[in-house]
Amino acid sequence: MSLIALETLTVRYGEIEAVHGISLAVEAGEVVTLLGANGAGKSTTLRAISGLAKPASGDILFDGRSIAGLGPEAIVKLGIAHVPEGRRVFPGLTARENIMLGAANRGRLARRVLSDETDGMFDLFSDIRPFADALGWTLSGGQQQMVAVARGLMAKPRLLLLDEPSLGLAPVIVQKVFSIIAEIRRRGTTVLLVEQNARMALSVADRGYVLETGRLALSGKPEELWRNDDVRNAYLGGKAAKAV
Amino acid sequence: MDLVLQLLFTGIGIGAVYALVALGFVLIFRATNVVNFAQGEFSMVAAFIMVVFAVDLGWPYWLSFIVSLGGMALLGALFNLGVYYPLRNRSFLPVIIATIGASIFLANSVLALYGPQPQVLQGWFDTPGIQLGPVYLDSQYLLIIAVTIVLVAFQYWFFEHTLLGKKLQATSQDKEMASLIGIPVSAMIMLTFVYSALLGGIAGILVAPVLFVSIQMGATIALKAFAATIIGGFGDVAGAIIGGLALGVIETFGAAYISVPYKDGFAFLVLVAFLIFRPQGLFGERVAEKA
Numbered sequence: 001m002s003l004i005a006l007e008t009l010t011v012r013y014g015e016i017e018a019v020h021g022i023s024l025a026v027e028a029g030e031v032v033t034l035l036g037a038n039g040a041g042k043s044t045t046l047r048a049i050s051g052l053a054k055p056a057s058g059d060i061l062f063d064g065r066s067i068a069g070l071g072p073e074a075i076v077k078l079g080i081a082h083v084p085e086g087r088r089v090f091p092g093l094t095a096r097e098n099i100m101l102g103a104a105n106r107g108r109l110a111r112r113v114l115s116d117e118t119d120g121m122f123d124l125f126s127d128i129r130p131f132a133d134a135l136g137w138t139l140s141g142g143q144q145q146m147v148a149v150a151r152g153l154m155a156k157p158r159l160l161l162l163d164e165p166s167l168g169l170a171p172v173i174v175q176k177v178f179s180i181i182a183e184i185r186r187r188g189t190t191v192l193l194v195e196q197n198a199r200m201a202l203s204v205a206d207r208g209y210v211l212e213t214g215r216l217a218l219s220g221k222p223e224e225l226w227r228n229d230d231v232r233n234a235y236l237g238g239k240a241a242k243a244v
Numbered sequence: 245m246d247l248v249l250q251l252l253f254t255g256i257g258i259g260a261v262y263a264l265v266a267l268g269f270v271l272i273f274r275a276t277n278v279v280n281f282a283q284g285e286f287s288m289v290a291a292f293i294m295v296v297f298a299v300d301l302g303w304p305y306w307l308s309f310i311v312s313l314g315g316m317a318l319l320g321a322l323f324n325l326g327v328y329y330p331l332r333n334r335s336f337l338p339v340i341i342a343t344i345g346a347s348i349f350l351a352n353s354v355l356a357l358y359g360p361q362p363q364v365l366q367g368w369f370d371t372p373g374i375q376l377g378p379v380y381l382d383s384q385y386l387l388i389i390a391v392t393i394v395l396v397a398f399q400y401w402f403f404e405h406t407l408l409g410k411k412l413q414a415t416s417q418d419k420e421m422a423s424l425i426g427i428p429v430s431a432m433i434m435l436t437f438v439y440s441a442l443l444g445g446i447a448g449i450l451v452a453p454v455l456f457v458s459i460q461m462g463a464t465i466a467l468k469a470f471a472a473t474i475i476g477g478f479g480d481v482a483g484a485i486i487g488g489l490a491l492g493v494i495e496t497f498g499a500a501y502i503s504v505p506y507k508d509g510f511a512f513l514v515l516v517a518f519l520i521f522r523p524q525g526l527f528g529e530r531v532a533e534k535a
Contacts, residue, residue: 050424076426088421090414097410104411105426114407155425 001064003028003190004049004080004159009058009068011041011048018044020214021058026159031181031191033201035231036211042194043085045211046161049192050082051075062159076105081157085164085194087148091137095128095147098136102154121150124183127176142173149180159190166197178204202226246378251496257385258454259492260392264447265469266476266484267399268440273479274416275436276328278339282347284466286441287448290316291457292354294449295363305368312449313442320441324434332433347462355459362456365449388450395443396485403481412436464508468495471515477525486526 002025011019019041026032034042047053049060051072060068067075076082081102090098100118103109122129125146131139139147145165152160162181166174174197181204185191195201202208202222210218210231218230225231265283272280293315297308327346331339367384374381403409415422415432423429447465455461472491476483491511498510518525 052420052424072420072423073426073428076424082424084421084424088418088424090417090421092417093410093413100407101410101414101427102425151425 002026002061003030003063004192005061006045006049007059007061009045009048009060010056011044011053012056013044013053017056018214019048022211022214022216023058024209024216024219026190026192028158028190029185029188030206031185031193031204033193033195033198033205033208034211035195035198035201035208035225036217037196039213040211041214042211043163044214046082046084046163046192046194049075050080050161052082073105076155076157079156079158080161081105081152081155081159082161083148083152083163083165085167087141087144089136089139089144089147089151091135093136094133095136095139095143096132098147099150099154102151103156105155117154121153124153125150125180142169142176145169145173145177146180149177149184153184153189157189159192160184161192161194163194164196165193166195166200174200198226198231247500249379251500252493253379253381254385255493255496256489257382257388257492258451258496259472259489260388261447261451261465261488262468262472262491263485263488264392264395264443264450265465266472266488267396267481268443268447269469269473270479270481270484271436271443272440273473275412275433276332276339278328278336278343279470280440281340281343281466282323282327282350283440283444283469284462284464285347285350286316286319286444286462287451287465288457288459288462289319289350289354290445290448291365291452291461292358292363294452295365295457296358299363299365305366309449313445316441316445317438319445320438321434323441324437328433328437329430347466351459351462360459362458365452365457367453384450384453388454391446391450395446399481468508468511471511473525474515475518475525477527480525480527483525483527 005025007023008021009019010021036042044053048055051070055068059066062078062080096118099121100114103114122132128143128146131143165177178200181191193201202225205222208222208225209216218228265287268283290312293312294308297303297311298305327342328339331342368387369383371383373383403413411427412432415427415429419429468491472487473484475490476487494514495507495510499507
């Protein structure tokens with residue numbers, strides 16, 4: 001049984017149908033990437049999984065159980081953490097507080113446990129340790145991204161949804177973010193990664209799907225996708241950009 | 245000089261009441277992005293509950309106070325469920341209009357139940373006050389200042405040093421993200437309304453012995469508190485406190501040195517001046533958010 005399975009999922013924003021009946025599955029322990037141009041429906045798919053967008057039809061099964069229609073608070077408690085596009089670090093809280101609050105889905109934890117685990121995140125993300133007490137809005141984009149991912153990991157998720165973690169970051173920081181994704185995978189967390197940076201995404205993924213204007217265009221192993229001309233089109237925004 | 249000190253004491257006393265109501269404004273604004281125009285009515289309703297229990301029914305003062313706070317907690321919860329919650333996914337305008345409607349409803353409900361006559365509520369202490377050198381310290385004003393200090397200290401501790409406080413802050417900064425990490429957003433907003441109603445209620449009960457308890461007291465206090473939040477910089481907690489105290493001092497000095505009948509006018513003169521020359525308020529610049 002797949003850890004997460006989307007079955008002919010359709011999501012609408014008002015009149016606009018952003019995702020048209022897509023089906024995909026992620027097995028436990030995999031890193032799967034969802035590629036596509038702007039407006040292809042990648043973020044909407046993640047928002048539907050985490051409960052921010054309500055599916056119009058179709059189903060979402062987590063561990064075989066339907067979670068379609070549940071609210072985000074309930075879904076994160078089941079073990080799906082969503083690190084959204086734009087990082088969304090709480091601007092008026094410190095990096096440490098942001099990370100600590102990531103465990104809010106796990107009920108009452110001893111203060112000791114919470115602070116030990118937060119310290120553990122600063123071991124994994126050693127670059128942000130010096131900024132532990134800096135307010136969220138004062139951090140750079142790369143630092144915010146690390147705080148956002150650390151906050152997601154604090155939920156102890158079985159499935160981590162990452163939306164455009166490389167967006168707006170300098171190449172050297174992008175490398176760092178992807179090495180962290182590799183580390184997360186090594187620790188056994190399943191990852192569904194949405195990216196426009198197809199090269200980086202395929203370098204860490206076990207499998208990939210390509211979305212084009214809300215439909216699934218292709219899927220396969222990274223090397224297969226990378227050789228495919230359609231992927232290059234979608235990735236470069238060829239067809240998709242015209243259709244939007 | 246003696247008069248100046250005396251006026252300063254009185255001004256800070258009355259300003260502390262504005263500060264408490266202003267804090268209620270700011271907390272609800274930060275949690276919901278909406279100004280609650282019924283905040284002043286919380287003070288008025290609490291003062292009337294005190295009159296009913298402590299004066300009409302003759303219950304002990306402390307017991308009436310507890311009943312009144314219980315009533316305010318309930319009112320805050322009902323207010324959230326009835327006024328904010330059904331409109332929470334709409335733009336700010338319908339919610340603001342709903343709070344204005346609720347404010348008219350509360351004032352007229354009390355009018356219908358209790359009649360238009362202003363009521364008198366005794367102070368908490370039998371002793372009217374103490375003479376400290378040249379300054380006479382009215383016991384009720386001392387109580388107001390002491391309670392305000394305790395509440396502000398409590399609130400600081402609560403928001404900065406408890407996990408629940410951090411969750412409330414996270415909710416007010418980004419509700420969607422807060423829900424994504426499993427913070428129960430609706431419960432956090434409920435808690436904010438209950439706490440704000442309690443703050444407003446405590447302010448109303450404290451100021452009742454100084455003013456008459458009347459239907460209009462809510463609107464008067466709310467307007468002053470609103471002015472205080474503008475002066476302090478909207479949405480800023482420290483600004484609301486300092487704005488409230490400043491407003492109390494300004495109107496007290498204005499009444500003493502310029503004109504008593506225009507006492508209420510000074511608050512609005514200051515408000516207009518701030519809106520023209522420094523609309524972001526005293527602490528407005530600190531409200532910086534990076535995209």
